[in-house]
Amino acid sequence: MIIDLKNISVSFDGQPILKNLNLYIRDGEFITLLGPSGCGKTTTLRIIAGFLEPDSGEVVFEGKVINGMPAYKRQVNTIFQRYALFPHLNVYENIAFGLKQQKLPKEVIRKTVEEMLALVNLKGFEKRSVASLSGGQQQRVAIARALAVKPRVLLLDEPLGALDLKLRKDMQVELKAIQKRLGITFIYVTHDQEEALSMSDTIVVMDNGEIQQIGTPTDIYNEPKNAFVADFIGESNILDGIMHEDFSVEFHGMRFQCVDKGFGSEEPVDVVIRPEDVDIVPPDAGMLRGTVTSVTFKGVHYEIIVDIRGFKWMIQTTAYAAVGDEIGLSIKPEEIQVMKKSAYSGLYGDYSSFSEEFDELSDPQAQTEENAAEESL
Amino acid sequence: MTGRKKVLPNLYIALIMLFLYAPMLVMIVLSFNSSVSTSVMSGFSLKWYAEVFRDRTTLHALYNTLVLAVFSSLIATVIGTVAAVGLYGMKKKWLRSMVLTVTNIPMMNPEIVMGISLMLLFVFVGNLVGKTDVLGFPTMLIAHITFNLPYVILSVLPKLRKIDPHLAEAAQDLGCTPVSAFFKVVLPNISSGIITGLMMAFTLSLDDFVISYFVSGPQFQTLPIVIFSMTKKHVKPDMYALSTLIFVSVLLLLVIMNISQDRAEKKRRA
Amino acid sequence: MKKTSLRAKILNAPYIVWAILFILAPMFMVVFYALTDRSGSFTLQNITALAVYKETFGRSIGYAAVATAVCLLIAYPLAYIMARSNASKQRTLMLLIMLPMWMNFLIRTYSWISILANTGIINSLLRALGLGPVQLINTPGAVILGMVYNYLPYMILPIYSIMCKLDYSLVEAAQDLGCSSRSVLRRVIFPLSLPGVVSGITMVFVPSVSTFYISQKLGGGKFLLVGDSIEMQFQTSYNYNLGASLSLALMVMILVCMVVMNRFADEDEGAIIL
Numbered sequence: 001m002i003i004d005l006k007n008i009s010v011s012f013d014g015q016p017i018l019k020n021l022n023l024y025i026r027d028g029e030f031i032t033l034l035g036p037s038g039c040g041k042t043t044t045l046r047i048i049a050g051f052l053e054p055d056s057g058e059v060v061f062e063g064k065v066i067n068g069m070p071a072y073k074r075q076v077n078t079i080f081q082r083y084a085l086f087p088h089l090n091v092y093e094n095i096a097f098g099l100k101q102q103k104l105p106k107e108v109i110r111k112t113v114e115e116m117l118a119l120v121n122l123k124g125f126e127k128r129s130v131a132s133l134s135g136g137q138q139q140r141v142a143i144a145r146a147l148a149v150k151p152r153v154l155l156l157d158e159p160l161g162a163l164d165l166k167l168r169k170d171m172q173v174e175l176k177a178i179q180k181r182l183g184i185t186f187i188y189v190t191h192d193q194e195e196a197l198s199m200s201d202t203i204v205v206m207d208n209g210e211i212q213q214i215g216t217p218t219d220i221y222n223e224p225k226n227a228f229v230a231d232f233i234g235e236s237n238i239l240d241g242i243m244h245e246d247f248s249v250e251f252h253g254m255r256f257q258c259v260d261k262g263f264g265s266e267e268p269v270d271v272v273i274r275p276e277d278v279d280i281v282p283p284d285a286g287m288l289r290g291t292v293t294s295v296t297f298k299g300v301h302y303e304i305i306v307d308i309r310g311f312k313w314m315i316q317t318t319a320y321a322a323v324g325d326e327i328g329l330s331i332k333p334e335e336i337q338v339m340k341k342s343a344y345s346g347l348y349g350d351y352s353s354f355s356e357e358f359d360e361l362s363d364p365q366a367q368t369e370e371n372a373a374e375e376s377l
Numbered sequence: 378m379t380g381r382k383k384v385l386p387n388l389y390i391a392l393i394m395l396f397l398y399a400p401m402l403v404m405i406v407l408s409f410n411s412s413v414s415t416s417v418m419s420g421f422s423l424k425w426y427a428e429v430f431r432d433r434t435t436l437h438a439l440y441n442t443l444v445l446a447v448f449s450s451l452i453a454t455v456i457g458t459v460a461a462v463g464l465y466g467m468k469k470k471w472l473r474s475m476v477l478t479v480t481n482i483p484m485m486n487p488e489i490v491m492g493i494s495l496m497l498l499f500v501f502v503g504n505l506v507g508k509t510d511v512l513g514f515p516t517m518l519i520a521h522i523t524f525n526l527p528y529v530i531l532s533v534l535p536k537l538r539k540i541d542p543h544l545a546e547a548a549q550d551l552g553c554t555p556v557s558a559f560f561k562v563v564l565p566n567i568s569s570g571i572i573t574g575l576m577m578a579f580t581l582s583l584d585d586f587v588i589s590y591f592v593s594g595p596q597f598q599t600l601p602i603v604i605f606s607m608t609k610k611h612v613k614p615d616m617y618a619l620s621t622l623i624f625v626s627v628l629l630l631l632v633i634m635n636i637s638q639d640r641a642e643k644k645r646r647a
Numbered sequence: 648m649k650k651t652s653l654r655a656k657i658l659n660a661p662y663i664v665w666a667i668l669f670i671l672a673p674m675f676m677v678v679f680y681a682l683t684d685r686s687g688s689f690t691l692q693n694i695t696a697l698a699v700y701k702e703t704f705g706r707s708i709g710y711a712a713v714a715t716a717v718c719l720l721i722a723y724p725l726a727y728i729m730a731r732s733n734a735s736k737q738r739t740l741m742l743l744i745m746l747p748m749w750m751n752f753l754i755r756t757y758s759w760i761s762i763l764a765n766t767g768i769i770n771s772l773l774r775a776l777g778l779g780p781v782q783l784i785n786t787p788g789a790v791i792l793g794m795v796y797n798y799l800p801y802m803i804l805p806i807y808s809i810m811c812k813l814d815y816s817l818v819e820a821a822q823d824l825g826c827s828s829r830s831v832l833r834r835v836i837f838p839l840s841l842p843g844v845v846s847g848i849t850m851v852f853v854p855s856v857s858t859f860y861i862s863q864k865l866g867g868g869k870f871l872l873v874g875d876s877i878e879m880q881f882q883t884s885y886n887y888n889l890g891a892s893l894s895l896a897l898m899v900m901i902l903v904c905m906v907v908m909n910r911f912a913d914e915d916e917g918a919i920i921l
Contacts, residue, residue: 051546071549072558084547087540088565098551149551386728390740393725396796397747400758403768407761416761416768456661463658476659479666482674485849487857487901489874490894493881494673497680497891523669526662555654586752587859591881601751608757608864620754627749631742 238349286328449521457529492591512594536570680891785867809843
C-alpha cells in the first residue's frame, strides 16, 4: 500500500465535495477515479498532490501522515488537464525543470531528459518551443516532465481530454505501456468509462463525493453494485424487481431464475440486464414479449428499443427486427444481475427518452461545468 | 481593391495626417528661425538650440522630469504588479470588483480633478502638521505613482488571465516552493505585460502636466511645468527647439523599439 | 483554500492602502473643501456660488460636445480604413497617430497659434493670395479645433481596435444574406463597433470638458471653460473651497453625462440596428 486516504471530507462554500472518503492505493497499480463532473474525483487527486487540504481526515503516504506537507515536498507528480507546460521554456527546459530544482549535475540532467524523450518518442524535439507542438506532443512532454523527477506516484487529471478520438486511443495504449514498464503507481482521473475499463487495474466509481464501487474493470461491468454504477458504466436495462428467495427474482410480473443469493425474503431489488445479454426469439418462445419501437444500425450490431409493458428496453443484437415487430426476449440466468435498492433506484435504466443526441448535447456542457468546478477550487 | 478605389481612402488619411502633423512641422521649421518670431521664418539658424543648452532652468527641469519618471514608473510597476497578482488570486468577487472600480477612478476622472484632489489632500495634511510648503518632489512622486498604477495593473492583469492557471501548481509539483514557482514560472510569462506597464508609466510620467501643475512646488519643477510658465509669456523659438529635440528623441525611441520588436518576433517564429 | 486567500490579501494590502490614501481620500477632500469655508466650518456658500458659473458650464459642455462629435466624424472612417488595410500599413498608421500624443500637450497646442494667428501661416497665405485676413485665433472655433486636435487619437484608437477584432466573416455573412455594402455598414459593422464608439466618446469628452489650457491660448481668454475657472481658484485667487466646489460640480456633471450616454447606448443599440 502506497497511499491511504482515511475519512477525507472537503467542502467548499458549505457545499460538500467529498464525504468521508476512504481509499487505499496499492504500490504499482493503475487505478482510475471514474465519475461524472462534480463527483469529487479531481478534488481527490488534488488532495493527494498537495494542492488542497482536506477539512478532515488523513492522507497517508507509505505509512506516514502527510497532511500539511506542501506539494513541492511530495513524491507525487501531476499531469495537468491542459498540460500546464511552461510557455517560456523549450521542450528540453520543460523536462529539465524539476531536475534543475533538485540541483542535479548538468550531465545527469541531460541524460535523464534524453531518456525521457526516448520514452515518450520525442527524440530530437529538445530545442522546439512548446507552443509549436501538437496537442499529442505537448501531452508527451507533460508526461516526460513529470516522470523525469522519478515520482513514486503519477497523478493524471483527464490527461487525454483535449485530444481527438484517434489520438486518445493511441495514447491510452502508450500510457498503459509506460506504466507497465516503469512499474510506478498511476492514479488516473477520467469521466470516460471506456478509457477507465481499457486501462485500469482498479476502478473507483465516484458520484456526489462518495465512492460507489471499487473493483476490477470486469467486476465493475459485470457486477455493478447499484443503479448508478450500472448506468454509468456501459448501457443497462434496470428494472424494479422482488427477490422471492435465493436464485429467484421477479420482474415484469414474471419469475426468473438467477445466480444471486443472500437477499432477504421478498426484498425489493434493482435488476440489471446488459443490452448485449438479451437474445431475440420468436414471440411465443420468449420469456418476455414486446414491440420494437426503434432500430439503429451500429455496424457490429443493431441497437433495438423494445417496449415491454411500457418499459423500454435496449437490446444489442446481430439479429434484425423491424419497427413494429412483435418479438420475444430470452435471458440466461447468469446474465441477470440483482442489486440492492439504493438512492439511485428508479433514476436510470429505462430507455423511454433515449436519444443519442441527448448524450452528445449534454457532453460539452458537462465539460464546462467540470472546468467551472475546478476553477472555483 | 483596385487602384482607383484606394485613392479616396488614401487622400483621407493624408488629410488627417496633415492635420495631425501641421503644428509639428511648423514647430520644427520655426525652431531654426534666425529671428525671434514664432510665425514668420526669416532665415536659418541654430542659435535657439544653443540657447536651450545654455538654459540652466530647462536642463535642470529635464533632469527632474527624468528622475521623477524613473522612480515613479519603477515604484508603480512593483506595487502594481504585486497588486495585479493579488487581485488575480482574490477569492471574494465583490471585493475584487470594488478594488478594480477604485483603480479606474484615476483613469476616468478628469486630470484637473485628480490634480486638485491630491493637492487638497497634501495641503490639508500639511496644515495638520503645520507645514506650508509641502508641495515638492515627494508629493509629485506620490501623484505620479498614483496615476501610473492603474495602467500597470491593467496591463499585467490580462497577461495573468491568459496563462494556464495550473502553471504555478505544475512548478510546485516539480519541487518549487510557491515563491520560487512565482519567480520561475509566472513572472517570465507576464513579463511582457509588466514591461508594457512600465513603459506606459514612464511615458505618462514624462508627459504629465496637469496633475504635476497642481502638486508641484517651486523647488521641484519638471519640464512640462517650465514649458507652461514659458508659454504664459511670449514664446521664443527656443521652446520650439526644445520641443523638436524631444520630438526627435521620442521618434528615435519608437523606431528602435519597433525594430527590436520586429526582430524578437522574427526570432520567435524561426 | 484559506492559504491562498491570505496570500492574496498580503499581496493586495500595499495597493489597497495606497488606493485608499491617494485615490479615495483626495476625493473625500474635494467634497470636504467644497462644503466648508476657509476656517473649516460647514457651509453651502460654495455650492450656491456655482450659479455664477452657469454660463461657463454650459459653454464647456457645448464645446466639448461639438469637439467630440467632430472627432467621431473624422475618426470613424479613418478607423474603418485602417482596420481594412494590410498589417504593415496598419502598424505605420498607428505609429503616426500615436506619435503626436508623445509630444508635450502645451507645445502642440501652442504651435497652433503660429498657424492661426492674425500674422500666422494661414493668414499669410491668404494675404499672398490677396484675400483679407480672417479672424481665426481667439474664436470658439479655435478652441474646439484645439480640443479635436489634442484628443482625436483617443477616438481613433478604441474604434480601430474594436474594428480589428471584428470577424470579417460577419460582413460576408451579411452580404450573403443580401446586404449592400452600405447596409452592411449600418446593420452589422456600426452596431458591433458601438462599444468602441462609446469608449471613444468618453475618452474625448472627459478631457475636453475639463481642459484648462486650450481655451486660454487659442481662445485668448475670452471663452473661459470650467477647467480655467478651477485653475484660477487654485493658482491665482487661492480660493480652494470654491475651486473644490467647481471640481465637484464638474465630476458630478461628467458622471451624469456618462450615465446618460451609457443608458442611451444600451437602449439605442436596438434602435440603431433597425
